[in-house]
Amino acid sequence: QVQLVESGGGLVQAGGSRRLSCAASGRTFNTYAMGWFRQAPGKEREFVASISKSGGSTSCADSVKGRFTISRDNAKNTVYLQMNSLKPEDTAVYYCVAKWTPYSDSDPGKLGYDYWGQGTQVTVSS
Numbered sequence: 001q002v003q004l005v006e007s008g009g010g011l012v013q014a015g016g017s018r019r020l021s022c023a024a025s026g027r028t029f030n031t032y033a034m035g036w037f038r039q040a041p042g043k044e045r046e047f048v049a050s051i052s053k054s055g056g057s058t059s060c061a062d063s064v065k066g067r068f069t070i071s072r073d074n075a076k077n078t079v080y081l082q083m084n085s086l087k088p089e090d091t092a093v094y095y096c097v098a099k100w101t102p103y104s105d106s107d108p109g110k111l112g113y114d115y116w117g118q119g120t121q122v123t124v125s126s
Contacts, residue, residue, distance in 0.1 A: 004024055010121075024098065052105050
């Protein structure tokens with residue numbers, strides 16, 4: 001089992017940047033693929049980005065491609081979401097997610113996550 005704690009949210013102006021972090025508990029972080037989802041007010045939760053357990057494969061939603069980058073540091077049990085060129089429509093609660101993948105180093109994309117963090121609010125002002 002893994003517990004996820006996000007940080008780095010806050011208020012940022014349009015065009016600005018923000019880096020979210022997600023710290024995971026436990027000693028088996030490198031057996032989990034990780035990802036980020038977000039949910040804006042009145043909208044469904046949507047996939048943002050994901051990364052395989054080694055960090056060798058990543059994917060992201062078309063809406064953030066070229067602006068957001070997911071990465072991880074397995075020595076620090078942490079996954080990051082670097083967000084650049086932020087837009088008001090990026091305003092949402094951002095959730096860190098984990099999927100146990102002990103036998104595969106594939107990137108799960110938007111599917112099958114076992115654990116979710118509590119979320120961190122990102123607000124982009126115009």
